[in-house]
Amino acid sequence: MLKRVHFPSSLLPYLLVAPQIAITLVFFIWPASQAVYQSFLIEDAFGLSTEFVWFENFELLFEDDIYLATFGRTIFFSAAVAILSMSMALILAGFADRVVRGATAYRTLLIWPYAVAPVLAGALWVFMFNPTLGIFPYILDFVGVDWNHYLNGNQAMALVVFASAWKQIAYNFLFYLAAMQSIPRSVIEAAAIDGAGPIRRFKDFIFPLVSPTTFFLLVINAVYAFFETFGIIHAVTQGGPANSTTILVYKVFNDGFVGLDLGGSAAQSVILMVLVIAMTVVQFRFVERRVQY
Amino acid sequence: MASITLKDLVKSYGDTEVLHHIDGAINDGEFVVIVGPSGCGKSTLLRMIAGLETVTSGDIQIGDRVVNNLEPANRDIAMVFQNYALYPHMSVRENMGYGLKIRGNSKADINRRVEEAAAILEIGPYLDRKPRQLSGGQRQRVAMGRAIVRDPQVFLFDEPLSNLDAKLRVQMRLEIRKLQQRLGVTSIYVTHDQVEAMTLGDRLMVLNGGYVEQFGTPIELYDRPATLFVAGFIGSPSMNFLPAEVASGMVTLANGARLAGGGTASGKVTLGLRPEHLIADETGPIEINVQLCEQLGAITLLHGHLSGTDVECVASMPGHVSAAPGTLMRFAIAPEHLHMFDTQSGKRVDA
Ligand SMILES: Nc1ncnc2c1ncn2[C@@H]1O[C@H](COP(=O)(O)OP(=O)(O)OP(=O)(O)O)[C@@H](O)[C@H]1O
Ligand SMILES: [Mg+2]
Numbered sequence: 001m002l003k004r005v006h007f008p009s010s011l012l013p014y015l016l017v018a019p020q021i022a023i024t025l026v027f028f029i030w031p032a033s034q035a036v037y038q039s040f041l042i043e044d045a046f047g048l049s050t051e052f053v054w055f056e057n058f059e060l061l062f063e064d065d066i067y068l069a070t071f072g073r074t075i076f077f078s079a080a081v082a083i084l085s086m087s088m089a090l091i092l093a094g095f096a097d098r099v100v101r102g103a104t105a106y107r108t109l110l111i112w113p114y115a116v117a118p119v120l121a122g123a124l125w126v127f128m129f130n131p132t133l134g135i136f137p138y139i140l141d142f143v144g145v146d147w148n149h150y151l152n153g154n155q156a157m158a159l160v161v162f163a164s165a166w167k168q169i170a171y172n173f174l175f176y177l178a179a180m181q182s183i184p185r186s187v188i189e190a191a192a193i194d195g196a197g198p199i200r201r202f203k204d205f206i207f208p209l210v211s212p213t214t215f216f217l218l219v220i221n222a223v224y225a226f227f228e229t230f231g232i233i234h235a236v237t238q239g240g241p242a243n244s245t246t247i248l249v250y251k252v253f254n255d256g257f258v259g260l261d262l263g264g265s266a267a268q269s270v271i272l273m274v275l276v277i278a279m280t281v282v283q284f285r286f287v288e289r290r291v292q293y
Numbered sequence: 294m295a296s297i298t299l300k301d302l303v304k305s306y307g308d309t310e311v312l313h314h315i316d317g318a319i320n321d322g323e324f325v326v327i328v329g330p331s332g333c334g335k336s337t338l339l340r341m342i343a344g345l346e347t348v349t350s351g352d353i354q355i356g357d358r359v360v361n362n363l364e365p366a367n368r369d370i371a372m373v374f375q376n377y378a379l380y381p382h383m384s385v386r387e388n389m390g391y392g393l394k395i396r397g398n399s400k401a402d403i404n405r406r407v408e409e410a411a412a413i414l415e416i417g418p419y420l421d422r423k424p425r426q427l428s429g430g431q432r433q434r435v436a437m438g439r440a441i442v443r444d445p446q447v448f449l450f451d452e453p454l455s456n457l458d459a460k461l462r463v464q465m466r467l468e469i470r471k472l473q474q475r476l477g478v479t480s481i482y483v484t485h486d487q488v489e490a491m492t493l494g495d496r497l498m499v500l501n502g503g504y505v506e507q508f509g510t511p512i513e514l515y516d517r518p519a520t521l522f523v524a525g526f527i528g529s530p531s532m533n534f535l536p537a538e539v540a541s542g543m544v545t546l547a548n549g550a551r552l553a554g555g556g557t558a559s560g561k562v563t564l565g566l567r568p569e570h571l572i573a574d575e576t577g578p579i580e581i582n583v584q585l586c587e588q589l590g591a592i593t594l595l596h597g598h599l600s601g602t603d604v605e606c607v608a609s610m611p612g613h614v615s616a617a618p619g620t621l622m623r624f625a626i627a628p629e630h631l632h633m634f635d636t637q638s639g640k641r642v643d644a
Contacts, residue, residue, distance in 0.1 A: 186378035189345050194392035194443070195366040204391075208382045 038266030089172030114170035122235025153244025326494030371440035554628030565632035577625030
């Protein structure tokens with residue numbers, strides 16, 4: 001429990017938090033409440049009149065097969081990104097934990113991708129996988145894979161998953177490395193003496209002992225894949241081909257700013273807001289528990 | 294069971310050599326204690342034998358195999374760590390059975406052996422608990438249990454009792470000794486506590502600054518310490534050191550007092566006298582100006598200095614003695630209880 005400390009009441013604390021509160025109000029509470037309000041409105045096709053319709057936008061959404069398909073796709077996308085980037089990060093951290101010489105340089109290099117902006121990360125992967133100019137399609141051609149993510153939906157999905165996962169590896173790596181370094185050295189040594197080789201030690205000790213971190217990262221990565229991959233998708237596929245890489249956030253943007261269905265788009269963003277609040281609650285609950293462990 | 298041989302063993306971290314040319318032979322079934330002050334390299338030596346540290350040069354032999362490049366797993370050893378190093382996510386039963394499970398023993402066999410070991414160590418009721426649900430003493434037993442179930446050739450202990458309270462430490466010390474005698478497994482035990490070392494070890498290896506000062510039985514170390522360091526380290530209260538000069542079988546102290554003894558040594562030496570070997574004697578040659586009496590019940594320690602000098606000197610007398618500060622008391626000592634060391638090299642000179 002935190003100690004309850006009482007300060008004599010004064011204006012200073014309020015002044016100190018005022019900028020943060022102002023920012024929250026202007027950039028979060030205000031747009032969020034606007035979104036909620038918008039989600040109750042339907043605008044006619046010419047933008048001439050609006051009608052207050054309560055939950056009709058939501059009802060329409062849940063009857064819309066395209067929206068439900070997007071939901072499923074988003075879950076697949078998040079799971080793929082989380083699993084791919086977390087397992088890569090786990091393996092890299094496992095090696096980095098064993099490195100003795102040059103450890104700092106190795107770690108610094110692994111952390112770099114995190115500093116790359118999502119759109120740039122996307123652009124990088126677009127260049128590498130450009131069907132006519134990119135290096136990877138050229139290489140893949142030798143093994144008989146015809147790469148064209150502009151036409152092939154599965155390849156497009158794979159590409160955005162790779163790009164999104166790659167960018168998140170650095171973050172996951174840092175957490176995994178910290179978790180591994182907090183495992184007492186002697187536990188791993190005892191396991192070595194008990195006869196466990198490097199792979200068994202990883203499987204029987206390191207992996208279970210970093211499981212609190214795994215759970216924490218799972219939530220973080222899900223949130224990342226749900227919301228922060230917009231820039232990558234926008235740069236790489238723009239949701240195509242044929243919506244095959246349109247995830248929920250991208251659909252909000254598409255329906256609202258391209259399709260100009262403001263009410264529907266607002267309803268979608270309200271649903272996303274509820275989701276992110278739910279995930280945050282799970283995460284906080286969990287963080288509290290972890291402190292006790 | 295196996296013997297262990299260390300041949301010209303050196304360990305360096307970068308340019309710093311922390312262990313210098315260690316030699317030693319440990320017999321099959323023997324209990325050897327490595328003892329020395331903090332930072333002298335005890336843990337490093339033990340961890341090299343375990344295979345947790347690389348060997349810079351020299352050889353470690355277990356049985357008739359040189360094990361320098363063997364993985365810890367292949368050396369057939371078990372180790373008890375200072376912090377116990379129990380597996381936090383496994384129950385006591387799983388902790389103890391893990392090594393056997395890896396070796397592919399059957400479930401029934403693992404259970405039988407774990408329960409046998411648990412019975413010996415009296416931890417049967419805790420088998421299904423997690424380590425964090427145990428007291429320090431119980432964890433210590435689990436760590437021991439994990440070592441004995443595997444029935445290894447060698448036990449290695451790195452200060453396994455240092456986290457226990459004084460009473461439990463004495464009790465566990467006896468239990469470790471009994472267990473080792475019962476199982477007859479070659480054991481190496483690291484400690485910085487000389488009492489623990491004296492009571493546990495068949496033989497003691499005294500390390501200081503990465504050098505072996507002496508390797509022998511507790512009685513040898515007590516009766517004939519090879520160096521000033523060993524003389525001061527073994528025995529409690531520790532030995533008095535007085536500057537002295539020896540010539541033709543007579544020792545002259547700084548205040549001119551003369552004692553018979555000294556053998557064939559000659560010249561300036563450091564004379565070592567154990568407090569418990571000083572016998573109160575009205576006509577004795579050693580006069581001490583007593584400053585403080587420390588009553589310990591069974592014995593009394595008299596702290597003071599050699600009269601006429603400022604050389605500190607402690608005497609131990611049986612029973613209760615009291616003396617006002619400034620009292621002069623005389624003591625005698627048998628010639629065989631004089632230890633003489635070269636002041637420069639610290640080596641024993643009456644050998
Ligand atoms: N990884 C390392 N790198 C550099 N020097 C080290 C390393 N490990 C140990 N040392 C040095 O080696 C020397 C011996 O260390 P060691 O841990 O063996 O001491 P110890 O006798 O076990 O001491 P204690 O009784 O305090 O446990 C110390 O001077 C220590 O500073
Ligand atoms: Mg140590």
